[in-house]
Amino acid sequence: xxxxxxxxxxxxxxxxxxxxxxxxxxxxxxxxxxxxxxxxxxxxxxxxxxxxxxxxxxxxxxxxxxxxxxxxxxxxxxxxxxxxxxxxxxxxxxxxxxxxxxxxxxxxxxxxxxxxxxxxxxxxxxxxxxxxxxxxxxxxxxxxxxxxxxxxxxxxxxxxxxxxxxxxxxxxxxxxxxxxxxxxxxxxxxxxxxxxxxxxxxxxxxxxxxxxxxxxxxxxxxxxxxxxxxxxxxxxxxxxxxxxxxxxxxxxxxxxxxxxxxxxxxxxxxxxxxxxxxxxxxxxxxxxxxxxxxxxxxxxxxxxxxxxxxxxxxxxxxxxxxxxxxxxxxxxxxxxxxxxxxxxxxxxxxxxxxxxxxxxxxxxxxxxxxxxxxxxxxxxxxxxxxxxxxxxxxxxxxxxxxxxxxxxxxxxxxxxxxxxxxxxxxxxxxxxxxxxxxxxxxxxxxxxxxxxx
Amino acid sequence: xxxxxxxxxxxxxxxxxxxxxxxxxxxxxxxxxxxxxxxxxxxxxxxxxxxxxxxxxxxxxxxxxxxxx
Numbered sequence: 001x002x003x004x005x006x007x008x009x010x011x012x013x014x015x016x017x018x019x020x021x022x023x024x025x026x027x028x029x030x031x032x033x034x035x036x037x038x039x040x041x042x043x044x045x046x047x048x049x050x051x052x053x054x055x056x057x058x059x060x061x062x063x064x065x066x067x068x069x070x071x072x073x074x075x076x077x078x079x080x081x082x083x084x085x086x087x088x089x090x091x092x093x094x095x096x097x098x099x100x101x102x103x104x105x106x107x108x109x110x111x112x113x114x115x116x117x118x119x120x121x122x123x124x125x126x127x128x129x130x131x132x133x134x135x136x137x138x139x140x141x142x143x144x145x146x147x148x149x150x151x152x153x154x155x156x157x158x159x160x161x162x163x164x165x166x167x168x169x170x171x172x173x174x175x176x177x178x179x180x181x182x183x184x185x186x187x188x189x190x191x192x193x194x195x196x197x198x199x200x201x202x203x204x205x206x207x208x209x210x211x212x213x214x215x216x217x218x219x220x221x222x223x224x225x226x227x228x229x230x231x232x233x234x235x236x237x238x239x240x241x242x243x244x245x246x247x248x249x250x251x252x253x254x255x256x257x258x259x260x261x262x263x264x265x266x267x268x269x270x271x272x273x274x275x276x277x278x279x280x281x282x283x284x285x286x287x288x289x290x291x292x293x294x295x296x297x298x299x300x301x302x303x304x305x306x307x308x309x310x311x312x313x314x315x316x317x318x319x320x321x322x323x324x325x326x327x328x329x330x331x332x333x334x335x336x337x338x339x340x341x342x343x344x345x346x347x348x349x350x351x352x353x354x355x356x357x358x359x360x361x362x363x364x365x366x367x368x369x370x371x372x373x374x375x376x377x378x379x380x381x382x383x384x385x386x387x388x389x390x391x392x393x394x395x396x397x398x399x400x401x402x403x404x405x406x407x408x409x410x411x412x413x414x415x416x417x418x419x420x421x422x423x424x425x426x427x428x429x430x431x432x433x434x435x436x437x438x439x440x441x442x443x444x445x446x447x448x449x450x451x452x453x
Numbered sequence: 454x455x456x457x458x459x460x461x462x463x464x465x466x467x468x469x470x471x472x473x474x475x476x477x478x479x480x481x482x483x484x485x486x487x488x489x490x491x492x493x494x495x496x497x498x499x500x501x502x503x504x505x506x507x508x509x510x511x512x513x514x515x516x517x518x519x520x521x522x
Binding site: 094 | 454455457458460461462463464465475506510511512513514515516517519522
């Protein structure tokens with residue numbers, strides 16, 4: 001349903017970018033070399049459009065061409081404008097340009113925000129419409145297949161929090177999504193399964209055995225070495241623990257039927273269209289990749305990449321993982337009280353993801369549906385390791401750092417693309433484009449296509 | 454908004470006559486001594502529907518409401 005699709009995007013794309021635009025100013029997002037080269041190859045005097053330009057980082061790559069950027073998000077466009085770029089605000093699905101007026105068009109990290117296949121096709125067709133015959137288009141979308149790990153599902157919500165937008169976290173492998181890390185929030189505000197933990201908050205709070213606790217601001221403690229007197233292995237363990245909960249995946253494909261079902265459900269629960277402040281339960285399908293009851297499946301590979309945002313696999317030994325689940329359970333429970341395993345979660349930034357299956361609702365209910373998947377999946381295991389004390393202190397001081405962090409997490413929607421999906425999408429639905437090349441680049445699927453004619 | 458951008462823009466309101474959305478009429482506060490090379494504040498008006506698209510701080514806003522799209 002078109003309405004549901006637009007509502008979803010309004011809530012989990014547009015509103016997120018609008019609210020977080022100010023922080024993009026600081027982030028020097030990486031300009032992908034391939035995109036740069038594509039732009040630099042355009043003939044001098046060409047008209048080039050960047051559809052979904054954001055803060056306009058590609059608009060200044062090639063000064064020999066006329067660069068026009070546009071984006072749905074006003075605040076981002078304002079930032080680009082301040083850099084003296086030529087920009088405007090518009091909708092990718094209804095571009096305010098004449099037919100066949102651009103020599104080249106780029107769409108970098110944009111169409112993965114459209115929530116249905118039909119809208120993604122429409123976006124590409126609109127861009128093809130404004131291309132002159134022989135003109136070329138470059139499209140970058142986030143790939144489902146990532147280095148060392150995979151998204152479990154294609155339609156995902158990625159949390160964003162301003163506390164993680166700093167130069168230190170400037171790199172990620174997502175087009176346009178810089179600083180997309182998440183952080184610990186007040187345990188009582190979030191359903192345990194929704195907790196995401198930053199590296200830094202753990203590191204700031206990992207207390208050596210003898211030191212007294214001292215507080216660090218996020219800014220000071222970005223260095224991993226800060227305050228750390230535990231072993232490197234433990235360090236990585238805690239980092240991995242944090243990263244492992246970095247994202248919360250929802251397992252649906254947002255085709256029309258799923259959206260309609262979800263919309264019906266939403267209407268039944270509260271005011272139509274008012275998704276922002278709802279306390280609708282977070283609904284996870286049984287296939288949710290972060291269903292912690294199946295945590296074994298997450299233990300795959302050995303490598304931890306510091307730049308990765310999404311790590312579904314941990315290089316942990318099993319016992320440590322169990323420790324982690326205990327820690328997480330504790331963390332979720334208002335600072336360590338086990339009895340709160342079924343605590344009523346409170347209204348906070350509970351985000352509802354469109355899912356098909358309503359049987360798996362968990363947490364975040366006002367009526368305190370305590371049967372959370374998390375409580376079922378956290379199994380207490382032997383915790384006699386010496387790292388216990390460090391974990392406990394990490395847990396207990398979690399609340400202290402929250403005061404310095406913005407606990408509101410924005411959830412941004414993505415449809416991540418499988419290998420070949422973007423090509424098929426174009427080949428089957430956009431006959432006016434001929435694909436010239438396609439590749440995988442830094443966690444993205446990229447194609448270059450030419451307008452026929 | 455620069456002149457060349459204006460050359461590329463057209464109204465995307467639904468239901469226009471063919472070609473009815475171009476060119477957009479530039480509406481600015483008249484300043485006879487200064488030629489309008491770049492519009493910072495003003496409007497672009499669709500010749501067919503009369504719909505006005507605002508330009509603020511040099512940025513045209515071409516977003517339509519749901520009814521218009």
